Amino acid sequence: MADQNNGVSSATTTTQPLWLLAEITYRCPLHCAFCYNPTDYDKHTQNELDTQSWISVLNQARELGAAQLGISGGEPLLRDDIEIIVEEAHQLGYYSNLITSGVGLTDKRIDAFKKGGLDHIQLSMHDITEEINNFITDTNTFKLKKKVAAMIKDRGYPMVLNVVIHRYNIDHIKEILEMAEALGADYVELANTQYYGWSLINRNQLMPTKEQIDHAELVTNQYRDRVGNKMKIFFVVPDYYAERPKKCMNGWGEVFMIVTANGDVLPCHSARVIPNLEFPNVKDDPIKGAWYDSPAFNKFRGDDWMKEPCRSCPEKENDLGGCRCQAFLLTGDAESADPVCTLSPNRHVIEKAVIDAQNPELQAQPIIFRTDKNSKRINEGEENDRLAGFHSVP
Amino acid sequence: MTIQSADIYKIAAHHRFQWEKAQDCYVILFPEGMVKLNGGAGEVLNLINGESTIMIITESLTKKFPDTPSLEKDIVGMIELALEKAWIEKVN
Numbered sequence: 001m002a003d004q005n006n007g008v009s010s011a012t013t014t015t016q017p018l019w020l021l022a023e024i025t026y027r028c029p030l031h032c033a034f035c036y037n038p039t040d041y042d043k044h045t046q047n048e049l050d051t052q053s054w055i056s057v058l059n060q061a062r063e064l065g066a067a068q069l070g071i072s073g074g075e076p077l078l079r080d081d082i083e084i085i086v087e088e089a090h091q092l093g094y095y096s097n098l099i100t101s102g103v104g105l106t107d108k109r110i111d112a113f114k115k116g117g118l119d120h121i122q123l124s125m126h127d128i129t130e131e132i133n134n135f136i137t138d139t140n141t142f143k144l145k146k147k148v149a150a151m152i153k154d155r156g157y158p159m160v161l162n163v164v165i166h167r168y169n170i171d172h173i174k175e176i177l178e179m180a181e182a183l184g185a186d187y188v189e190l191a192n193t194q195y196y197g198w199s200l201i202n203r204n205q206l207m208p209t210k211e212q213i214d215h216a217e218l219v220t221n222q223y224r225d226r227v228g229n230k231m232k233i234f235f236v237v238p239d240y241y242a243e244r245p246k247k248c249m250n251g252w253g254e255v256f257m258i259v260t261a262n263g264d265v266l267p268c269h270s271a272r273v274i275p276n277l278e279f280p281n282v283k284d285d286p287i288k289g290a291w292y293d294s295p296a297f298n299k300f301r302g303d304d305w306m307k308e309p310c311r312s313c314p315e316k317e318n319d320l321g322g323c324r325c326q327a328f329l330l331t332g333d334a335e336s337a338d339p340v341c342t343l344s345p346n347r348h349v350i351e352k353a354v355i356d357a358q359n360p361e362l363q364a365q366p367i368i369f370r371t372d373k374n375s376k377r378i379n380e381g382e383e384n385d386r387l388a389g390f391h392s393v394p
Numbered sequence: 395m396t397i398q399s400a401d402i403y404k405i406a407a408h409h410r411f412q413w414e415k416a417q418d419c420y421v422i423l424f425p426e427g428m429v430k431l432n433g434g435a436g437e438v439l440n441l442i443n444g445e446s447t448i449m450i451i452t453e454s455l456t457k458k459f460p461d462t463p464s465l466e467k468d469i470v471g472m473i474e475l476a477l478e479k480a481w482i483e484k485v486n
Binding site: 016018065119160186189229 | 407408410412414416417421423424425426427428480
């Protein structure tokens with residue numbers, strides 16, 4: 001390993017992965033319009049890692065220092081080996097989290113997870129109305145989610161509800177929080193849609209107005225003041241309306257590591273949109289080498305890669321120039337400043353996106369739901385008009 | 395909240411306290427979070443077990459670190475912080 005580099009410039013790093021996200025399958029019974037999974041996921045649904053490979057991944061990442069484990073997807077419960085994976089994770093000392101839509105969570109399975117040592121379950125909820133829940137997920141899952149929430153509570157798990165916020169539910173924040181409180185949620189994450197994957201191609205259909213966001217934040221703050229520590233509420237601010245970008249993933253290859261269904265090792269969910277980066281795969285490479293030595297993980301560590309205005313920016317340590325994937329998707333240059341930044345010469349693309357999202361003609365275009373069929377159509381180039389504004393398939 | 399010498403605390407529900415070899419420190423793990431504890435904080439939380447009183451914990455740490463000035467004050471400060479963060483819960 002290289003000398004201590006203070007995150008400045010080196011071919012290697014002294015950081016350790018603390019969070020491992022296992023995107024264990026891209027198969028999903030839901031078809032959410034805002035899913036951040038890659039739109040071309042259909043290419044990656046073959047060749048899912050088998051149980052033994054996941055056990056090896058868990059062991060290797062734990063050895064490197066990972067302590068938080070998210071078991072995600074797709075819908076992880078579509079795999080029948082989650083019980084084995086949970087048990088292994090517990091024995092290794094991970095704090096493990098099942099991130100689920102609730103579809104497929106039976107009494108038998110939740111009991112097995114409890115016995116195996118799963119630490120918590122994060123359940124996605126969509127709205128207080130059955131109509132919007134079913135519309136945005138393109139499923140009939142409203143009643144099931146409430147039933148699953150009760151099962152989670154009944155087994156003594158901390159209940160973490162994740163609600164992705166968009167135009168269709170943002171005016172229901174107060175009612176959503178009331179529902180969460182009534183269900184006994186310990187944590188609620190109000191995650192304003194970030195525009196990657198399916199949410200990017202549906203941006204005109206999903207993005208709320210600045211006024212709606214401001215109102216939602218105000219309502220959230222009032223609610224938080226009232227409930228205090230009893231129910232912790234996180235409000236994930238949407239970056240399009242911000243003046244500075246987010247410190248994406250807390251830095252590229254700094255603390256997060258994602259292993260995808262087919263074994264690719266990534267520093268963030270959407271890193272594969274950046275061209276000419278070859279990501280390691282656990283079938284070929286040990287995870288240690290992937291983290292420390294692979295060109296892909298080292299590409300955006302430190303700040304040697306930065307261009308102006310980031311390079312000489314006094315605020316560069318605050319956000320590290322923002323998100324590399326967003327920079328590429330929207331400007332065609334992964335080394336440029338995240339266009340969300342008002343100091344970016346490309347800020348106009350964000351301003352145009354905000355204006356477009358208020359254009360009734362563009363709003364009226366149909367949502368492209370996350371389905372295998374739509375993923376295939378995208379892979380075959382049938383949605384190229386819709387994708388023309390982006391520099392890569394999101 | 396005033397910390398009393400007879401108080402007993404435990405690690406809060408849904409939280410886990412453990413030693414991390416790779417990080418060479420104690421950590422607190424909870425839903426969506428992980429906090430690395432510095433040496434002193436880790437030593438205090440390591441003795442929070444749902445049985446020992448603050449007095450016993452203070453005695454134990456005084457024996458282990460006899461030359462540390464204002465040790466008792468540091469321990470109380472750490473307990474207060476842990477309570478505020480909801481990492482620990484009062485038992486008695």
